[in-house]
Amino acid sequence: MLVLGISGLDRSMSVKKDLMPGLDRREQRLVQGLDSAAALVGEDGVIAASAQERHDGRKGTGAFPADAVEACLRVAGVTLDDVDFVAHGFRYDPSSAFDRDDFARRWFRKAYCEQVQLDVLASRYPGRDWSRKLVRVPHHLAHAASAYYLSGFRDATVLVADGMGETESTSVMSARDGLLRVRRTYPVSASLGILYSVVTHYLGFQPGMDEYKVMGLAPYGDPDRHAGAAGELARGLPGGRLVVPLLARDRTPVERETHRGAIRRLEELFGPARHPDAPLTRRHMDVAAVLQRCLEESLLFVLRTALEEDADSPRDLCMAGGVALNCTANGVIARSGLVDRIFVQPAAGDDGSALGAALWQLRQHVPGAPVAMSMPYWGEEFGEEEIAQALAALGPGYGVRRLPEERLLERVSGLIRGGSVVAWFHGRMEFGPRALGNRSILADPTAPGMRAHLNAVVKQREEFRPFAPAVLAENAHEYFEIEPGRESLYRHMLFTTQVREKYRELLPSVTHVDGSARVQVVERDSAPRFWSLIRRFGDDWGTPMLLNTSFNLRGQPIVRTPREAVATFARSTLDALAIGGWLAVRRTRTEGGSDV
Structure with missing residues (x-):
């Protein structure tokens, strides 16, 4: 069996430009569905995987990964007709979340729904019945599968944290004997990934792309300088609830699309937002430091809650989602003593959801125990x-x-x-x-x-x-x-x-x-x-x-x-x-x- 996984939402950026003309480039990037990629898996494991940005030269692109698909097929020496399923790392279905205002309804109708994904495939590869081959995998399930099935752990606790899936921002799952079960989810209003992106934007960097710069800047700052404001960013509550009060400042549809309400609150707390060309000062370093500390403490809170809720929770941990690319937070978790072993899927961001979607669909038809991966050398080679x-x-x-x-x-x-x-x-x-x-x-x-x-x-x-x-x-x-x-x-x-x-x-x-x-x-x-x-x-x-x-x-x-x-x-x-x-x-x- 061959399964092709894809990530990205081809029309997401163009829909946002149509809905909200005049946004600057950084605000335009505050969308779902960037980092498109393709991955091809078979019964013997991962055959090939490639990010679309490496082909078209546009960093973090959300465009349909046509070039990446062709590269994967070339590596395998097969054609699209040889592929049994195409698994997409998103599954948006009608829900109240997409019926709260006209913006949300238009997003669903023009970028997210199943028919849009079928139309995109049909426009790229006409003459095929994609309704039989397309499988839509919930986003966090795709992330979880990308880590668990490549971990080598028979049983594991799986932590997925990113900006958002379909309606959730963090998920905790149990994985046992090849099966994944969702145990707890946190809503988009408590998104640690969006929080980090909003502060990245406030600090003058590109959200959805430059979060690693903020992570590198944080050690230069002193988190204690803004300790009193940390609770405005994120905090854990009794019962395992996690809240991100800053995101509640985005009250209108426009603010939810641009996070201008959250940015205004950051300016009230920490001073004016940094222009991208302005020098970095001690103030900016201190903001990065308190943000990084909040992220680390919040992830530990989520993980500790999951382990305490179920005494039988596996003590091996798998992680994926864009937040799992925060190497400093990963190091804190690894040294925390909360878990025995830990595995982070190296393409933990949305490019890796293509890999996870394919692995999940494969395992629905060909059950198998997780196999520990080695190095992700899955791209093309040249003579x-x-x-x-x-x-x-x-x-x-x-x-x-x-x-x-x-x-x-x-x-x-x-x-x-x-x-x-x-x-x-x-x-x-x-x-x-x-x-x-x-x-x-x-x-x-x-x-x-x-x-x-x-x-x-x-x-x-x-x-x-x-x-x-x-x-x-x-x-x-x-x-x-x-x-x-x-x-x-x-x-x-x-x-x-x-x-x-x-x-x-x-x-x-x-x-x-x-x-x-x-x-x-x-x-x-x-x-x-x-x-x-x-x-x-x-x-x-x-x-x-x-x-x-x-x-x-x-x-x-x-x-x-x-x-x-x-x-x-x-x-x-x-x-x-x-x-x-x-x-x-x-x-x-x-x-x-x-x-x-």
């Missing part, structure tokens, strides 16, 4: 001939040569130690927002000033943004506060932990202001070539670790093809590109990279 053709576009200012594996590793290790920033492109593309060693930019984590150089010159982004260390599994506990035997928790770069104090000066480019790091543990079996490079760097220079960030520039999705990799390298300040068996360097470098 040496296509790589060579892409490299041919480089002009005379570059040295390009094909090298044996050991020589390539030796040269890249030397370049990085010499201060070069190297793009690394190998194998199948990662699925999810993290670059995990196949579409990465690499640098020396011990180099003073490297973080500032990468932020300002290479990535052209905010100076406060941290970078991740990619460390060999066998050395992870030496440098970081990671218990031996728990290294695999960190393989997907979804948890922060503390850098051991004696190594913080040694690792200035990957140690955040609070001593933390968003670690990627690299295992030989699951990422052999990336492991070999880090091993070589460690053997050569004494530190078995590299700084790892995504291979993209400001405003650009992570590169997908050799052509994109070469073009991005050429228009950047990157010093070298290792792609397949090839190494390209700029001849203008005077040390370490003058030629291959």
